[in-house]
Amino acid sequence: MKIGYVCVSLFLAFISLVPTARCQGIFMNPSLEKEKEVLKPLSELEKMDTADLMEEWQSISNNFIPSDVRTFDVPPRQIEPFVMHMEVGDKCQGTYFVRIGEDTIDLLIFSPSRNHIFNRRKQQSGVFYFYAEESGEYEFHFQNKQWTNTIRVTFAFSVNHVGDGRVTKQDLNPLEEKMTFRIMDIEMVESEVKVAQQIQEKYYTNTKHAHTKVLWVAIAETIIILGTTVWQVTYIKRLLDNRRLL
Secondary structure (H helix, E strand, O other), rough: HHHHHHHHHHHHHHHHHOHHHHHHHHOOOOOOOHHHHHOOOHHHHHHOOOOHHHHHHHHOOOOOOOEEEEEEEEEOEEEEEEEEEOOOOOOEEEEEEOOOOOOOEEEEEEEEOOOEEEEEEEEEEEEEEEOOOOOOOEEEEEEOOOOOOEEEEEEEEEEEOOOOOOHHHOOOHHEEEEEEEEHHHHHHHHHHHHHHHOOOOOHHHHHHHHHHHHHHHHHHHHHHHHHHHHHHHHHHHHHHHHHHHH
């Protein structure tokens, strides 16, 4: 349970790392090559623990605003695939976590040529980011290796296509700058609301399950008490009947 709360806190921290002041960073981004230099290889991200992953994400997620946040169930021994089309140079980044109290999930990412580019296994959360080196369909496979448990996954991601957001301050007049900031603020709030809604739904679901368990326990206890009472009354009645015969 404690690990689950850490995963949720990690995810919320990812989303909240985009304050308004940092929206101006879109005009001051380093060049593409310099940005690539600071990114760690995916092979290192696969093995990072939660603390190191959090630190790494804070260092590179300046302008991460999810384009989509999805929550879905992965049945036992099944794979839930997602497909994204990317061109060479597009940047893809995202994060995921499983529902509080559930088991771990595997995430495998395949390039259009079917090569493994990311393989993080038996974890409750993770992040990834990479630049597409091939054009085509990239596949994201969430794999549940459990035999009986269905695992619920929340997945937030964005794909920045070549040229998207690569504007300079000289290209915009003051009014356009203000509009850009407002739009980014709205997108940030929308993303936070989606995540908050998902967390609230998970809380209600967990509470409902807990109440159901308590109800069944109470019913079982009532049946046991009633059964014991009936047995005691019957036993005492038999003792009294035997004494009358004597």
